Amino acid sequence: MNLSNLLKVMALLFIQLRPKQWTKNLIVFAAPLYSMQLVNPNVFWKSLVSFFLFCFISGCVYILNDFVDRKADRMHPDKKHRPMASGALNPNLALTFGFLLFVSSVWVANLFNVSFALCLILYFTLNVFYSLRLKHVVLIDILLIASGFVLRAVGGALVIDVPLTEWFLLCALWLSMFLAVSKRRQELYLLQNKKGSHRKVLESYSVALLDQYNSIFATTTIISYSLFVISSEHSNLLMWSIPLVIYGICRYLYLIHQEGKGGKPEEILLEDKHIFITAVMYVVLILISLY
Structure with a gap:
């Protein structure tokens, strides 16, 4: 693979992580904000790392979700342009990248706090069940989407060890x-x-x-x-x-x-x-x- 193709694949993998949706992970800053510790450099650093870890873990979920839904997404007016649905990105390559990103993200989270690492794993697990089956179950699908936001808020508190x-x-x-x-x-x-x-x-x-x-x-x-x-x-x-x-x-x-x-x-x-x-x-x- 030449350099231009490598850069193209890297760009597609980055797009697959859906950086436009990373703003949803800003809720991890709620705990340090309301606990009046956001101005503490150490706390801010931990919160910033937790923000990116949730971005990466959610990106892994998006990879799995798009892999499972790639055929159905082709019939959607917006989702048909996603890398896997459009055929621009090899699905197996995307899955391998997602697995490596998940393992490394959990490992980094564990360095900060075991509970935070478990929160990331729970977030990922619930979303895996959502992607594979529960998104087809009425009301449960909405509850699981909502649980992702709640776990982000909880994770933001766990990483700096403050109660909510x-x-x-x-x-x-x-x-x-x-x-x-x-x-x-x-x-x-x-x-x-x-x-x-x-x-x-x-x-x-x-x-x-x-x-x-x-x-x-x-x-x-x-x-x-x-x-x-x-x-x-x-x-x-x-x-x-x-x-x-x-x-x-x-x-x-x-x-x-x-x-x-x-x-x-x-x-x-x-x-x-x-x-x-x-x-x-x-x-x-x-x-x-x-x-």
Whole structure:
């Protein structure tokens, strides 16, 4: 293999890790942020490493998922362009790369914290079951998508050895469920009458049902976050973040219902200026409140 071909394969493998979706792993910084340790260089370094380890482990999941779904993805308007689905990347080569990346990532995680390494393994295992079977089981598929976000938050706490409050975990869970339901609704919206040809479980859902779920989880997210803030010792200042959370949720619902978006939260964060500005304002306010 000459240099140009090698670089091409390396570029395809990097694309296969879906770096555009790495923003979802920023939730690992929640624990150091709210524990007021983010400014500690040692803590920040550990959190940064945990961020990239989750990026790599999630990349391994994407490799396996795309390997299993490569035939079905060819019928999807967006996913047909993925490296394996398009035929640009050898599936066996991608699997080998994913295995080596998984082993090395777990090994590095174990150097920091055994519990964190186990969290990564659990995250990967649940997603493997999701990719191979459970993504076809109605409701369980949504729960497993949401569990990935929760485990990221837990992993961010484990790597720096700090506890997470019950209200924080509930916030992470309900927000994760909201994003997972939005993802399914967007797939249903895009595929419409051909929904079963790509993902069989979509035959078990309807737009009306997923809209009800979204309303439930949007409400519980706001309530849980409000209670989380009220229970904090910095509640006087953190209370000002509640309107930002409410606006962010409402803006996301607007994008879902009026613009047909919502399937890719990592892209919405970067592409929708209202969501992006709200997120920046929220982080700045939290930093001012806690530090």
